[in-house]
Amino acid sequence: MAEVIPFKGIRYGKALGKEIGRLVAPPYDVISSEYRDELYKRHEKNIVRIDFGKREQADTGENNRYTRAADYLERWLNDGTLSREDSPAVYFYEVSYGAPDGGRKTMSGFICQVRLHGWDEGVVLPHEGTLKGPKADRYDLLKATGVSASQIFSLYSDAKKEASTALKGAVSGKAADIEAVDDSGCVHRLWAVKDGAVIKKVQAAMADKKIFIADGHHRYETALAYRDYCRSQGNVSGKEPFNFCPMFLSNMEEEGLTILPTHRLIKDDFGLTLGDILRRAERYFDVLEIGSEGGSDSRRKEFLDLLVEKGKDLHAFGLYFDRGSSYYLLTLKELDPVTEALRCKRSAIYCSLDVTILHELVIERVLGLDTETISESQPVQFEKDGEKAIGRVASGEFTMCFLLNATKVHEVKEVALAREIMPQKSTYFYPKLLTGLVIAELNEHVLSG
Numbered sequence: 001m002a003e004v005i006p007f008k009g010i011r012y013g014k015a016l017g018k019e020i021g022r023l024v025a026p027p028y029d030v031i032s033s034e035y036r037d038e039l040y041k042r043h044e045k046n047i048v049r050i051d052f053g054k055r056e057q058a059d060t061g062e063n064n065r066y067t068r069a070a071d072y073l074e075r076w077l078n079d080g081t082l083s084r085e086d087s088p089a090v091y092f093y094e095v096s097y098g099a100p101d102g103g104r105k106t107m108s109g110f111i112c113q114v115r116l117h118g119w120d121e122g123v124v125l126p127h128e129g130t131l132k133g134p135k136a137d138r139y140d141l142l143k144a145t146g147v148s149a150s151q152i153f154s155l156y157s158d159a160k161k162e163a164s165t166a167l168k169g170a171v172s173g174k175a176a177d178i179e180a181v182d183d184s185g186c187v188h189r190l191w192a193v194k195d196g197a198v199i200k201k202v203q204a205a206m207a208d209k210k211i212f213i214a215d216g217h218h219r220y221e222t223a224l225a226y227r228d229y230c231r232s233q234g235n236v237s238g239k240e241p242f243n244f245c246p247m248f249l250s251n252m253e254e255e256g257l258t259i260l261p262t263h264r265l266i267k268d269d270f271g272l273t274l275g276d277i278l279r280r281a282e283r284y285f286d287v288l289e290i291g292s293e294g295g296s297d298s299r300r301k302e303f304l305d306l307l308v309e310k311g312k313d314l315h316a317f318g319l320y321f322d323r324g325s326s327y328y329l330l331t332l333k334e335l336d337p338v339t340e341a342l343r344c345k346r347s348a349i350y351c352s353l354d355v356t357i358l359h360e361l362v363i364e365r366v367l368g369l370d371t372e373t374i375s376e377s378q379p380v381q382f383e384k385d386g387e388k389a390i391g392r393v394a395s396g397e398f399t400m401c402f403l404l405n406a407t408k409v410h411e412v413k414e415v416a417l418a419r420e421i422m423p424q425k426s427t428y429f430y431p432k433l434l435t436g437l438v439i440a441e442l443n444e445h446v447l448s449g
Helices: 014-023 033-042 065-079 132-145 162-171 196-206 217-232 274-281 296-311 336-341 354-366 371-377 386-394 409-417
Strands: 010-012 082-084 090-098 104-115 152-156 178-181 187-193 211-215 244-251 258-260 263-266 285-290 316-321 327-332 380-383 400-403 428-430
Touching: 010 014, 014 178, 065 082, 065 132, 090 162, 090 196, 104 162, 132 217, 152 217, 152 409, 162 187, 162 196, 162 244, 211 217, 211 244, 211 409, 217 244, 263 354, 263 386, 274 285, 274 316, 274 354, 285 296, 296 316, 296 327, 296 386, 316 354, 316 386, 327 354, 336 354, 354 400, 380 386, 386 400
Parallel strands: 152 244
Antiparallel strands: 010 082, 090 104, 090 187, 104 244, 152 211, 178 187, 258 428, 263 380, 263 400, 285 327, 316 327, 316 400
């Protein structure tokens, strides 16, 4: 199934080791324009200049953020800011972070090059759709630089934990080659593993595995397009770096990964009162009011805690409406209405996703919004933090919010295996990987450094 190989990564030089936290950045797709400005100011050699540079008013076809990225890359290779690994490595990567329950967790995995496969081959599987704009951006960057400064976040399933056991054994007792703390307080550690015997164990463990993309669908499809472009330029053997893409692979059977929910904020009431919404909802849901007794903080906590507890075994959703004094818990009575709404054209796992149920039964049937209205007027917006979602309704910014529980890891796997694509904003994998810890060359001929 999956072919994984070590590679000679490009990393920041040892002289910059103590500054690594100022040099790396989050993935490009979670960086706002304001945050990018901050990263630019943080360090003159922050990786954002290569991976997600600014547009300038005087940009042309010959001088733009992609050509500037290539210039930075070449210059930093030449002046020692960046340097290539002396031999191929697989990079063991772990992240220690604060979990939503207040405790601490550690996610681990490894970075390697993975042979590219089209979706139809069934080796690498998606669970999200993609958009043209982000793919065009990533393609132009890849074509200009020939490198990827970030890794596609992917999962695999291995109950025996063979690959992770081999890698953890290889780094046990050794100080990390790189350690950085991100702006969320997550501690990132990276070790370059060059032991050929260990790498062979990893390759053997992965040889029969399927790979499930968590974050990075746009980058993966971009890598496929870039591979096809490079192949069109002349004869190839299939062993060239552009036939592969860099991935962080994490075993979904281990306890380190977190998926956060993405709650739905609604701007308008569409002529509906709270009573109208609750009466319509009662056709599909048992409705529980969390009343006004006690202080607002304690009531909110009770509401959010009960949502999580109910969600362990049932399909449960929270509703907060128009700065009201009460919260409402909606618990699905049965799945039949969802299956009926989808006319049985989708898989059982797709129909049973919380995000599917919310959109099909609540947003479309209870609120009366059809797909065209949602697409054109965009009345639905998103917020990862439940407290903030409620606060944005309480402030009057939004009329109501619907709160969800997180999609489960096994649901991501089952949806992908069913060759389904989840609804928009179904998953938010956490913690995010850092861009710039290790850079992979997909076409070394682009670089002269």
